[in-house]
Amino acid sequence: MQPFTTLTSRTVVLRERNIDTDQIIPARFLTTTERKGLGKHAFSDWRTLPDGSPDPDFPFNRPENIGARILVAGRNFGCGSSREHAPWALADLGVRAVISSEIADIFRSNALKNGLVPIVLDEPVVDELIDRPGIELQIDIASQTVTLPGGTRVRFPLDAFARTCLLEGVDQLGYLLRQAPAIQRFEESNQRSQRHAR
Template sequence: MSAAVIRSRTVVLRERNIDTDQIIPARFLTTTERAGIGRHAFSDWRSLANGSPDPDFPFNRPENAGAQVLVAGRNFGCGSSREHAPWALVDLGLRAVVSSEIADIFRSNALKNGLLPVVLEAEIVDELLDAPGIELSIDIAARRVTLPDGRAFAFPLDAFARTCLLEGVDQLGYLLKQADAIAAFEQRHALPSPASPESRHAR
């Protein structure tokens, strides 16, 4: 599958105001490892009181296995800032979150960690919430979501975030890829040292 296009069935969480503590409870924030943190995503919702998996929770349902797109209610990712939230969702296998409103800090953290936040009009999201398992095509380069019936909807995505997602790098990774160009620029614009002939003539 092209990195530029996400084609996947959706998994739906209809709740509004899903905050970062529901995405990844605070007791799991002690780790700095991203790998494996997905098993704690939505931990307090995924289990029954006796500790067994809740068969009705969407991420426990077999038909949702492998889904890469989460469709959620309004104001997704609100609450405290924690980068572990997008870590958990990415490790869970998600590549995009679709909602009519996504909290700004979560959105920023998601983009830094390769998770695409897609904001669409409320009427379209309501339609998707009522049709779990629908297959979406999300074109990152074109910033467009296409439904199975052919309707397409644009979503906002700034140019730098788009470039990082398409290249599969975070902000630091993008800078590191420019290391040769940065070094060449510094060499071209280097100031002469205080002891150099150029600096003496400049006095």
């Protein structure tokens, strides 16, 4: 996982509410455990017309949104089943952060484990972002802020452990493995103490 310190990007907007994980990545694409390549299936049922061709009106198909790394979405994003493929698909699509006024707990947890930052902001702020697609935002993980056009900085909540993992570019297992020398020293010290106590 790459460290996530700051991100400056334009936004792509999906104004719908209650976007569930089956809409993010339909169940028929869950047969793989490979993350690479899932991005082309993200929002598959919305991105294509009945004849299978790309829908030119879908935000991720529009030329002006190519390269946008911040998704702004309606309330209750990521609801539904707990599939980890949903953040995998978004990350493979190029999305590094999702901003909404409400993000489902399981999706938020899965996203953080995969370097995708779920950002919850007050609904009036999100509504303003939804009404202004394509604006440039800056996300700063260390200060837990989103800088809006004009310079206003808005704080967002982020678990301290998740923040550390993002800044260091490690997942939960990677973080634990980094502690292996300290764990080993503790175990050796504990064993010596137990021997002396006998």
